[in-house]
Amino acid sequence: MTSRLRGDKAEAILAGAMQQFMANGYAATSMDQVAIAAGVSKATVYSHFQDKASLFAALIQKMAAKKLGIFFDLTKLHHQTQNPTESLMQVACSMIDSACTDEQAIAFMRLIVAESQRFPELASTYVENVAKPVISQLTQFLANHPHLQLNDPEATARILIGSLVYYIILEEMLGGKQTLHMERDRLVRTLVATITQSTA
């Protein structure tokens, strides 16, 4: 029960750091807040992490390793559905819904964008571990779909993801739901129709 003391505390600190950094951003989060949220003293935080920047970097790298992006795992999705329209609708709707459900994923993306200038190497970590795999998987999905004949599956994957990310940014992050709302299905329907009808 008292084994892995160091690991337990380290996990608690990272959990507290996640909560605070996600809610307030890097600069507005104090090490006191992290310590309180983690249930340890501030000195304990500094015994596990060299300084504030190191703690933040460790947190981001841990979250990026978990692939905690705004998108779910695409590897489960194969081409069970023969109809490419249904396949793509399912993919797009799942992406939007998983993003809208998971408040943490949106906060994570906001944090990466917010600190991309101060911590460019962490932004690269996010791109490498989150964005790149999603684009890659979706590209394979599009390229291998039996009934889709796309000229450039990778460019199409970026168009699809970009449309969904921008929708989520506008609706969920910037509060556009109230002044600029568009139904999810309306966007997805047009998006899927646009892609499926532009075969080679």
Add this chain to the structure above:
Amino acid sequence: MTSRLRGDKAEAILAGAMQQFMANGYAATSMDQVAIAAGVSKATVYSHFQDKASLFAALIQKMAAKKLGIFFDLTKLHHQTQNPTESLMQVACSMIDSACTDEQAIAFMRLIVAESQRFPELASTYVENVAKPVISQLTQFLANHPHLQLNDPEATARILIGSLVYYIILEEMLGGKQTLHMERDRLVRTLVATITQSTA
């Protein structure tokens, strides 16, 4: 020359605030930094703006009123070109180039996203004054184009803008240029082809 003293100082303060808030974000910018960047004393800053949050709000509202988004003014663009492919290519390339050229526009978008939780009303101001007009203008452009017959011009406008915004976020903001680069023309070509070939 000494007229409009109050206005001159206020403008200088806003200019200094813009420089600092854009570079460091809200929490990491101190009122001392703003005062130094503006060339005035800190007390003068507080004589023109109630507190830090008010100064920030005034700055964001001023920038949003200038329509300083990542996109340029679309009103100049009419349908001189008969070919819809050429029209859309021109629109898309202009948007990306103006965003990549204007470092300030990218910093502004990053700032809005970064502080969208702390200042939701400022995010709404951005949506209302920047994002909404761009979507609206592009929707009209698409709807009125003589050789495009789109089922849903507004949804298509969001798809187009979203693809470009995500491209800029990945390439310019998150440093994806190095590990995840795609040629601008390759994305734009696929995007325009996808849209033009999906007519009603």
Add this chain to the structure above:
DNA sequence: GTCTATAGTACGATAGAC
């Protein structure tokens, strides 16, 4: 209206007891 000087607080990081 603008300045210098400063009050009062909170920050990041550490020393030393246990």
Add this chain to the structure above:
DNA sequence: GTCTATCGTACTATAGAC
């Protein structure tokens, strides 16, 4: 390994001279 207590600094905001 974890705690309490604290150091030195930097912060937001203001008081008072000119």
